[in-house]
Amino acid sequence: MTGSGASEPVVTVPRTRTQYFRAWSELHGGYDVHSSALVHGWLTITYVLARPLARARVAPTAVTAVGVLFAVLALAVAGSGPWGAGAAALLLVLSALVDSLDGAVALLRGRSTAFGYVADSVADRLSDMLVFAVLLVLGAPAPVVVAVALLTLLHETARARAVSAGMASIGVVTVWERPSRVIAVVVTLLGASVVDTGPLFGTIGAAVSLVLAVVGFSQISVSIHHALSALPAPRPGRTRE
Numbered sequence: 632m633t634g635s636g637a638s639e640p641v642v643t644v645p646r647t648r649t650q651y652f653r654a655w656s657e658l659h660g661g662y663d664v665h666s667s668a669l670v671h672g673w674l675t676i677t678y679v680l681a682r683p684l685a686r687a688r689v690a691p692t693a694v695t696a697v698g699v700l701f702a703v704l705a706l707a708v709a710g711s712g713p714w715g716a717g718a719a720a721l722l723l724v725l726s727a728l729v730d731s732l733d734g735a736v737a738l739l740r741g742r743s744t745a746f747g748y749v750a751d752s753v754a755d756r757l758s759d760m761l762v763f764a765v766l767l768v769l770g771a772p773a774p775v776v777v778a779v780a781l782l783t784l785l786h787e788t789a790r791a792r793a794v795s796a797g798m799a800s801i802g803v804v805t806v807w808e809r810p811s812r813v814i815a816v817v818v819t820l821l822g823a824s825v826v827d828t829g830p831l832f833g834t835i836g837a838a839v840s841l842v843l844a845v846v847g848f849s850q851i852s853v854s855i856h857h858a859l860s861a862l863p864a865p866r867p868g869r870t871r872e
Contacts (some may be wrong), residue, residue: 645739648678676726692733705726713823756784759780762813772781815840
């Protein structure tokens with residue numbers, strides 16, 4: 632739920648957690664960090680973990696690349712029996728943590744840029760697809776996994792376009808944000824590693840993911856409708872200032 636940049640560089644480098652929350656909020660349309668326990672807790676964790684990386688002057692793009700690499704490795708080992716499923720679960724947790732750190736490192740180093748923002752968004756979607764591919768490796772029905780992937784892409788695209796059209800913030804925090812997606816697949820992997828590496832847990836995980844994806848897309852759709860229903864359409868080819 633963090634990005635590695637914004638439309639303009641951040642001039643003031645956050646020195647405290649409160650300043651970091653304020654900077655993150657400004658980059659996300661003024662979203663109130665304290666309005667969601669999930670967001671507040673997640674940002675607190677990323678702030679604590681990102682501080683030593685920022686002090687070491689680690690590049691945010693390098694952190695982004697490592698997050699995607701962990702997701703690739705998870706997909707590679709997920710089908711290798713119980714140990715592979717367990718290892719994949721650990722790798723996906725690491726991928727999610729690292730992926731959230733790139734935006735925090737960028738903020739804490741004062742290096743948030745428009746390019747970094749786009750690169751981070753692309754990396755997020757790539758990581759999402761790799762996470763869902765793990766369900767296929769576990770034997771989940773392909774149509775269900777494809778439906779989950781499409782709903783997730785629609786979820787994120789709708790939010791991005793709504794912000795471009797004038798929505799003041801990221802809208803509602805749904806049940807199908809990136810942490811939820813990772814948790815759903817990680818729980819599936821843990822079940823497969825302990826009980827059964829056959830298609831049972833993959834199918835259950837895909838079904839649960841589909842339900843959450845439908846609910847999440849419904850939530851963001853309602854939020855967007857409420858935020859934009861009174862606004863005129865932006866001119867073609869341009870977004871709102």
